[in-house]
Amino acid sequence: MLFLARMDVQFPAHLSAEDVTRMQGLEKEYSQALQQDGRLASIWRVVGEYANYSVFDVESNDELHQILSSFPMYPFMKIKVTPLAKHPNSIR
Amino acid sequence: MLFLARMDVQFPAHLSAEDVTRMQGLEKEYSQALQQDGRLASIWRVVGEYANYSVFDVESNDELHQILSSFPMYPFMKIKVTPLAKHPNSIR
Amino acid sequence: MLFLARMDVQFPAHLSAEDVTRMQGLEKEYSQALQQDGRLASIWRVVGEYANYSVFDVESNDELHQILSSFPMYPFMKIKVTPLAKHPNSIR
Amino acid sequence: MLFLARMDVQFPAHLSAEDVTRMQGLEKEYSQALQQDGRLASIWRVVGEYANYSVFDVESNDELHQILSSFPMYPFMKIKVTPLAKHPNSIR
Amino acid sequence: MLFLARMDVQFPAHLSAEDVTRMQGLEKEYSQALQQDGRLASIWRVVGEYANYSVFDVESNDELHQILSSFPMYPFMKIKVTPLAKHPNSIR
Amino acid sequence: MLFLARMDVQFPAHLSAEDVTRMQGLEKEYSQALQQDGRLASIWRVVGEYANYSVFDVESNDELHQILSSFPMYPFMKIKVTPLAKHPNSIR
Amino acid sequence: MLFLARMDVQFPAHLSAEDVTRMQGLEKEYSQALQQDGRLASIWRVVGEYANYSVFDVESNDELHQILSSFPMYPFMKIKVTPLAKHPNSIR
Amino acid sequence: MLFLARMDVQFPAHLSAEDVTRMQGLEKEYSQALQQDGRLASIWRVVGEYANYSVFDVESNDELHQILSSFPMYPFMKIKVTPLAKHPNSIR
Amino acid sequence: MLFLARMDVQFPAHLSAEDVTRMQGLEKEYSQALQQDGRLASIWRVVGEYANYSVFDVESNDELHQILSSFPMYPFMKIKVTPLAKHPNSIR
């Protein structure tokens, strides 16, 4: 079951450069694990913005929320989720 | 080069049911041809809306506009295009 | 799996009063069948608006889109869907 | 009498992790007491957001404001309230 | 129990001047009856707009929706309702 | 001459609880004086929000701005003013 | 007492060119009379739009609504009014 | 003196295909004359939309409005104008 | 050549009362000099807001940006500029 998520990152001003770098490292690890096991089907950078569009493939809303709220940078992200269905013209 | 497009369809009130059905047929044909040749990489229905999110894989902005404006239902669609870049955490 | 949907109805000007009444009858029938089988868990009128908030309990995004797009008044409704997860403070 | 409330939480940057945890504990207690006595009929997490949709069952606007403004995290929440009426198609 | 409603009127283009005048007459009658019995506590014109702000004094959400949806011009009005509570600084 | 004002309060994070309480006391005093002399005709709390809708009865725009900008909490309020006129259906 | 009004004109599709021209003639006459007697202090075209910003100098909100709602093209205009006060830095 | 304009075209439903084609022909002629004499410095299609961004080089606001309101398709365009100044980092 | 500007002031929380007062003094001086030489044709306070609408009379966009960006409080203002043209109904 697919969902499109737009995730916008905004770090608070008081965060040190070290904290940011450390969190970005954890984020990468977490993100790549999700891609390896197939639950994060795609992730793209929005050109010119500290934001991404991601496609998640999960079993339920609860699983999706569990995944999203476990992102290391979750407290600093604004996320909007759109549920997707099969399109009648899709050949997949 | 990838682009995300959200496409919302709104038919004018005066269109006959036949015209709508005919256009939807042409649309399917056109959409599937684009998927066959790889330029329309993905297309999903937005749940509850006469709208889709689509991922296009093209060589240039001009090619993308050419593709979009040739959709049979183009005059009845509101399209918003977001250019995508490779995400640093992507494993693809 | 729960989803909240806000559904706003807007009939086109050219629709006859008879067509509206007939569609409202079909709508009631369809809506009540969905409530009987548990897939439409709740439906409330938004005070002062031709709109409702509804809670759907379904197995998948595809099932939800199938349900929504089969509403007799679907062509005249603007629907926004919000996926819901279990709240940590909920006692249910 | 039912009301739908969307509640978005945003903690100010200076709040310590301990303060947040303590407030979340108080919040849970308060929320569950409201559910026990029936005034908070439902509460759901919005997937991907630090937000909830809640349905309140109260006697009056004053009672609802009293309930909402007594949430321990009230100073850090943005709340939008929608009054609900019985829907003509509802079987309840 | 008080509610503030903003009501914006928009007649469809095809309505004849006679229909508009007739509906405005019915509207006045209905509005004044509501004022006489106290359920419509105040009604003001928004300067420069075909719109009003009104204060309703009712027993319940259901009663308010019943009142609003019975306005003769209801099909041509966009209404937004805000529930009001006693203000701690009010001397009334 | 009547005006509707919506006033939203937002205190900056650095304000001490004492300062807030003190200002709320001054605010109450000021607000009630305005009600006593009739220039603040009504004030209601917006349910669930640190906001109010108020009706002012003044001689001029300058007088209204003088009144509003003298609220003790003015620096922390976002105010939107709507000029009101007599409604043709009003019985007052 | 001054008010700024932004007025956007939108004619319905069914209006004939003759009707438009006739109304524009009446509008000019009415507008210029208001300018002659000083109640319409200034009127400017918004570059690139069928819209204007106008400054009105009137005794009351009721007078302003009376003036605005008597514009021949009033039914086809969307008007937003902003009450103005003397600015402390103004030398007038 | 430079201005950026975004121009969105929307034809009313009743316009015949012939009228549209004829207007597009006149539009091209007019647009190209403006480009020849340098007043329309650049014009680009917004990808996926019946819209353009254009840069105008004119002597005054009045000249710009004169140019814009003379576009053959002006009645069917929504135009937003942004005045531009020399950027301190520009090497031109 | 006329431009309408809406200027909203928002001081950051950390600014001392003395800095604010000092800047307001400089602002008044600067504003009145602009009025004396005719480039700031009018300035009005928006009722209830720390904001103004101003009409500027300048030779070019560059001159206008030079004027605006030299306001002592420029770093704390959000400014929106609308280019104005002569209105066909204006008698001036």
Added chain:
Amino acid sequence: MLFLARMDVQFPAHLSAEDVTRMQGLEKEYSQALQQDGRLASIWRVVGEYANYSVFDVESNDELHQILSSFPMYPFMKIKVTPLAKHPNSIR
């Protein structure tokens, strides 16, 4: 391949005047290098705002994101990118 970008700068309150000046120097250098090599085709100041509209001429979305995210002031800019295509009326 052309893209229009609107870039709004907002420095956090804690940044020292020296840091701002230093960053503006780096920004100028970087911006002018991009103009020299032709990838930044145009850059204009938005009148009255700390913002610019820029036209980029690049080979791909990835190149554009690389360029934008390397601006020295990138962490303090909100950027919106619009892909541009050749306009059928353009003579270039």
